Amino acid sequence: MSARALRGAAWAAGVGGSLAAAWLGLVTGAVPVDVGVGRRTWPLGPQSLDIAAPRDTVFDVVAHPYLGRTPRAVREKLNVLERGGDLVLAEHFTPVAGGRLRAVTVETVRFTRPERIDFRLVRGPVPQVTESFVLEETGAGTRLVYEGEMGTDLWRAGQWWGRVVAARWEAAVAASLASVKAEAERRAAPRP
Incomplete structure (x- = not known):
């Protein structure tokens, strides 16, 4: 192989490796693209879920892993970096690429008891x-409404x-909401 062909192959491998690294960084959130040019926004949700539990119970189910001690079962999805009275800075982990990779987001989470929880990336x-x-009170419990903007x-x-x-973000939110519903209803169920 000639020296020119070797240089061309090395250049192509370098460009390919750089593109693969950039893609990996983008997918996992390690290299965010925030250049402020050509910004487009659109709504997330709404997703609405009726929960057969009091509003305070639903609020506590969502808030506890952030404001209290994070349960061991949740640590693979959540790591609180800093806690304040009503505001935390937290990492959220989401499996991507069939579970071979893990996307990491860092968000502030603000708690307004008992009616609202706000997230900002x-x-x-x-x-x-x-x-x-x-969180809205209903006659039968609580309606949790999720909305956002990306x-x-x-x-x-x-x-x-x-x-x-x-699409993946909203699927992760739907799974979290289902988990909140199950835990809040378990806590609210009458004890035998």
């Missing part, structure tokens, strides 16, 4: 996410990436 696979869980940069390319992320 600090670092992740997209530059902007704001979300809320609003934003990405770089016009259509960012919009495409955001749609990919949003």
